[in-house]
Amino acid sequence: MQTKVENNKAWFLVLPVFLIVAFSAIIPLMTVVNYSVQDIFDPYTRYFVGTEWFKQVMLDSRLHEALLRQFIYSFTILIIEVPLGICVALMMPTKGRGASLALILVAIPLLIPWNVVGTIWQIFGRADIGLFGAFMSSIGVDYNYASDPTDAWLTVVLMDVWHWTPLVALLCYSGLRAIPEVYYQAARIDQASRWAVFRYIQLPKLTNVLIIGVLLRFMDSFMIYTEPFVLTGGGPGSSTTFLSQSLVQQAIGQFDLGPAAAFSLVYFLIILLVCWVFYTTIMNMQKDK
Amino acid sequence: MTQSNTTMTRQNTAKKEQAPVYSKAERKTRNAHLRGRFGLVLYVVLLLLPIYWLVNMSFKTNTEILSGLSFFPENFTLANYAKIFGDPTWYMGYVNSIFYVSMNMVISLVVALPAAYAFSRYKFIGDKHMFFWLLSNRMAPPAVFLLPFFQLYSSVGLFDTHIAVALAHCLFNVPLAVWILEGFMSGVPREIDETAYIDGYSFPKFFVRIFIPLIRSGIGVTAFFCFMFSWVELLLARTLTSVDAKPIAAIMTRTVSASGMDWGLLAAAGVLTILPGMLVIYFVRNHVAKGFALGRV
Incomplete structure (x- = not known):
């Protein structure tokens, strides 16, 4: 590591970034804090209510249900996407034209606007005009994501796997490319099996990118809004209503500013807390090795 | 081998x-x-x-879509695309989207370049806290900021302008750009900076003439990621616009009409939103793996 020079004038270089992010982050966050402790009837009539909204939100059964659904959902997709992503990365060619072609093809789902992802699956899953829906009915499964909660749930998970496995795969792929050829030569000389190469050479080298992959996927799946909104609208019932959706319903739909603001803060803190727990456990596990 | x-x-x-x-x-x-x-x-x-x-x-007509499944369109038609390119309320959506995405890309890069240089070269009071604060913004769910953003941009008179969406997307794109660029800049040896200063280059001249060309691929990768995250985001873009700067992704919801869904038109609009992304990734295909390798997405 190169040593860095101590120089407080460097603040001038960081200042533009600070201002622009503060404008979009601190002012809105303060507005949310402000709302969360007031009862607002119209712009001129408002009362200070202290922590009342927080109490209400913490005891709200809808929030508890959405939170539970959210956790089950996030863990489900992590369990599927991480191993699948590693497999895809291992299968991708490393050299030549095939490598760039595979890279571009695998990355396509990441570049599709999120509501179009929802639209694609909305069409694809319908039994009358979609291939997947038609396929499911032709093999005798009574599949309808718009009316059956289990089917809706499965479709949302499938959509997320389709959409975000490429991210895990690309992260792992670049991690794999950073492994020097000598390691593989040594393994060949030792006549190591394919599994041993994976377990003792590739997997340890992938730890860092995997940590980032897991964190990113966890964070992003915790914020998911657009795709399920387009696909199922949170239904049927509230079987696919996750935290963001619940929040938007409250803030925009019912215009309950106070409770919605309290909800936002609790939501943000949950994300920060869970990410921190994730991060420290993984880091400690690494230290113990 | x-x-x-x-x-x-x-x-x-x-x-x-x-x-x-x-x-x-x-x-x-x-x-x-x-x-x-x-x-x-x-x-x-x-x-x-x-x-x-x-x-x-x-490429199918609505009657064909609803009449049954087929892997190839029987009556191949370009009518859906013709409708989009013939109607300003449709194609302006693409123009709006591309406009605010480019603006966001430029703003993010311009402010992030000097900041990333500062983080990669200097130690200063609060540098670590600043860096983590920037990154924590990546964890904020957009839904939390929805209403305050709407009020903030309305109150400063920026509602329904391209710059509002571009600035809002800076919330997650600027930290990202700083993070990626910092990784690329740390790979450039310090000796290059020092030699340039000894040769009498001033900081701005050195930065523009020598340093930026050295991290060209890094800038390309950063631009790609800024493009990607701004292009796919809809929640904020839709909330902050109503008519003049409405993104294509929001206009697409219009295909629901009294006579039912216009599936063909919806599909055509969807296909057109995928194309720019494919074009952009084609240009950076050789560098993208390195951007991911830094693990900074």
Whole structure:
């Protein structure tokens, strides 16, 4: 590591970034804090209510249900996407034209606007005009994501796997490319099996990118809004209503500013807390090795 | 590759009696290789199938879509695309989207370049806290900021302008750009800076003439990620616009009408939103792997 020079004038270089992010982050966050402790009837009539909204939100059964659904959902997709992503990365060619072609093809789902992802699956899953829906009915499964909660749930998970496995795969792929050829030569000389190469050479080298992959996927799946909104609208019932959706319903739909603001803060803190727990456990596990 | 071949042949000559065992092992690796290729092709086909279905549908008429499933359009039609390109309320959506995405890309890069340089070269009071604060914004769910953003931009008179969306997207794109660029800049040796200063370059001149050309690929990768995250985001873009700067993704919801869904038109609009992304990734395909390798997405 190169040593860095101590120089407080460097603040001038960081200042533009600070201002622009503060404008979009601190002012809105303060507005949310402000709302969360007031009862607002119209712009001129408002009362200070202290922590009342927080109490209400913490005891709200809808929030508890959405939170539970959210956790089950996030863990489900992590369990599927991480191993699948590693497999895809291992299968991708490393050299030549095939490598760039595979890279571009695998990355396509990441570049599709999120509501179009929802639209694609909305069409694809319908039994009358979609291939997947038609396929499911032709093999005798009574599949309808718009009316059956289990089917809706499965479709949302499938959509997320389709959409975000490429991210895990690309992260792992670049991690794999950073492994020097000598390691593989040594393994060949030792006549190591394919599994041993994976377990003792590739997997340890992938730890860092995997940590980032897991964190990113966890964070992003915790914020998911657009795709399920387009696909199922949170239904049927509230079987696919996750935290963001619940929040938007409250803030925009019912215009309950106070409770919605309290909800936002609790939501943000949950994300920060869970990410921190994730991060420290993984880091400690690494230290113990 | 040649090195590994020579090692193999050397081993072969050393233990001649084991030759059949070796060829078995070789056959095994070749089989594994073929299995890998097959698996990859299968995965890519499954990945592209939903997209193919959308493209397929976009060339069909609505009556054909509703009358049954087919892998190829029977009555091939460009009517859906013609409708989009013939109606300003439709195609302006693409113009709006591209406009605010480019603005966001430029703003993010311009402010992030000097900041990333500061983080990669200097120690200053609060540098670590600043860096983590920036990154924590990546964790904020957009839904939390929805209403305050709407009020903030309305109150400063920026509602329904491109710059409002571009600034809002800076919330997650600027930290990202700083993070990626910092990684690329740390790979450039400090000696280059020092030599340039000794040669009498001033900081701005050095930065523009020498440093920026050195991290060209890093800038390309950063621009790509800024493009990507701004292009796919809809929640904020939709909230902050109503008519003049409405993004295409929000206009697409208009296909629901009294006579039912216009599936063909919806599919065509969807296909057109996928194209710019494919174009952009084609240009940075050789550098993107390195951007991911830094693990900074």
